[in-house]
Amino acid sequence: MTSPHPETPPPDAGVLVIACGALAREIRSALDASGLGHVTLTCLPALLHNRPERIPDAVRAAIRENRGRFRKIAVAYADCGTGGALDTVCAEEGIERIEGPHCYAFFSGTAAFLARGDADMDAFYLTDFLARQFDTLVIEGLGLDRHPELRDMYFAHYRRLIYLAQTDDADLEARARAAAERLGLAFEMRRTGLGDLPAFLSRI
Template sequence: MIDDDALTRDGLAAAGEGRVLVLACGALAHEILAIKALNALDHLDLQCLPAILHNHPDRIAPAVEAAIAEQTGRYARIFVAYADCGTGGELQACCARLGVEMIAGPHCYAFFDGIERFAARDEIDAFYLTDFLARQFDAFVTRPLGLDRHPQLRDTYFRHYSKLVYLSQTEDAALLARAQDAAAALDLAFEHRPTGYGDLASSLKGL
């Protein structure tokens, strides 16, 4: 399980010429490590910021900037594995000012599905889950919204949604069942859309 209370690191001891630091959202840790292993991207090191920052998107850009400052000079290149993620352009402005690259797109749902394909769907009535959110639904949706204590709030929060779309990165029957349970708990229609790693994989392989 990802530790969302602290920074997690993967192989930061031997930074040197040609090494790339991937500074990522903790919600992407499993996927990035899988892509790294599948493609033998041994020159990539991973450092994750807490996924719970998504509940406070105004804190993402400052946290990323602090992490970049901490690693400046230790890597040939730093890549930020976040999309905009609700920062209203602040993260992109931060990365541009610091001269580091980041993933294009509004959020992980878009780059998993493919940015152009996601935009073309124009699904304003869809609530999305990824593998991470299916796994952590209670921690990131149920409890923060108070639905465990006040279930009647469900209809207030989700009255404008008609379906839950599960964008799966892997074939996992247990996660599929969790996503279906989440849709039932929110009283939404369920749709499963296998995406694999989408643009995240091509972005990392391009490094």
Template sequence: MDDATLRDYGVEPTGEARVLLLACGALAREILDILNTAGWAHMDLKCLPAILHNSPAGIPDAVRKAVEQHRTTYEKIYVVYADCGTGGLLQQTCDTLGVEMIAGPHCYSFFEGKAVFEARGEMTCFYLTDFLVRQFDAFVIQPLGLDRHPELRDMYFGHYTTLVYQAQTNDAELTAKAKDCAARLGLDFERRFTGYGDMQRAIASWAQA
């Protein structure tokens, strides 16, 4: 995330902070809210493009390059990603670099809480977060070609039954939009308020490290 965008969210980048959070761009708004609310001015945020989730094989190398780029500027760097479809390669990269990341298969897991998410064992749910509700067309409809070929809906979503909206905030407009997303995909709708889950707990522990 560039300095201008950080300032848009009310954070003044200094480049001199002791701790760097290297994160997925899909988590920027939530992380900045956590930092601002807690007043952790010693933590900076830099984000990689959220669109990397459409080609997760590129995430480990992007993280590696970013860590190497900023290692001399920060005393500590933490990676605000879960595995996110990298097949364990991101964890291997972080272990090699000596940096910590969030445990879990993806952000849907750490928003709800890894233990709770795994206990559910849901196989037919399609998940959206606040970010993905806002960016539904850009990150779901258009990349899958459903705007041009709606007949592909059954190929992509035929085995899903429910769209689960993991809400990080209580926003009536986002909830209404999430319901519309479910209707567009022909899925039942369920809303779960998660807040920031394991991500907030991880950042809090890193802030005190």
């Protein structure tokens, strides 16, 4: 159940979670581990990751499409670069969203992430999803496949690539290390697990 149009829910349908497609695997894992069978998951396209200005309207459309079909709707997006526009949508629609400025924060634990403050200002982050989709979302998404000379301009202010690992996966770690090398950044890995995500899903 990870399409923008979830299956027709049963009469006693519980909660719908509207999420970023980049988090589909992790959210499904958290739901399965927590036994939250009353939660239906629907995901918007992961490519919105590169067009955050489109996220608020896409979330609003999904909310309105599904309102009345579920007892409750929640949003598993952080602000994700919308500059507060997603919070405005959620407030207007009466919908709760997971706290945090971006998924890097809530995977790390938002309180711990914010406490690091300037210490991580030089870091470019990867999650499991971004490690898998590095070529598509970073190299091709930024046009570095066509103009590799832009790498040093885009990443001039970064010193490290921090891989926030949701799982213990040697292949993903290798991909993240290769991504750091490709970008000319030092590599660091932090095993975060799912951070604040399970608690948010359990609460709704």
